[in-house]
Amino acid sequence: GVDITQWMYxxxxxxxxxxxxxxxxxxxxxxxxxxxxxxxxxxxxxxxxGIVMNDDLVPLRRSLAAATDADEPQQLIFGDEPDKYYLAIVDSQPTFTEGFRSGTISI
Incomplete structure (x- = not known):
């Protein structure tokens, strides 16, 4: 129920x-x-x-962490196939490479 594109491209x-x-x-x-x-x-x-751009990356990183933290699989939907979903759960540690006002994340 969370659209992560609000935090990342x-x-x-x-x-x-x-x-x-x-x-x-x-x-x-x-x-x-x-x-x-x-x-x-x-x-x-x-x-x-994805790429994130923000003046303050700390709250953004924490919001993404909260959105992707689940104890059981959730529906994962992509914009190119909005009528299909995967039952997905994060496996391993997502990475977030921070630069000046921007960063790259891999989930």
């Missing part, structure tokens, strides 16, 4: 095509290669990188 979204397939293979006898045992789908990683 989204510069780049890295989304993979399809899902991450994890193939489990098994060597059969002395033959060359392996046989597919089964395939499963793993989690998908989406990286959002």
């Amino acid at each position: 989204v510069q780049m979204v890295k989304r993979d095509v399809g899902t991450n397939h994890v193939n489990t293979m098994q060597k059969v006898g002395i033959s060359d290669g392996q046989m597919l045992q089964y395939m499963s789908r793993d989690v998908k990683t989406i990286v959002v990188t």
Whole structure:
């Protein structure tokens, strides 16, 4: 329920095509290669990188931290597909590189 574009200009979204397939293979006898045992789908990683511009970056950084801090997955919606959503949760530590009155964030 939070639009993060109020704090940042989204510069780049890295989304993979399809899902991450994890193939489990098994060597059969002395033959060359392996046989597919089964395939499963793993989690998908989406990286959002944006630029922030403000005279005071501290409250902005804290607001972004509060907006992205969740204990369970939430709907993640992108403007190019407003009728679709991902159930997403932040994984690992978002980075915020601060400069003079501007910064770059990757979530």
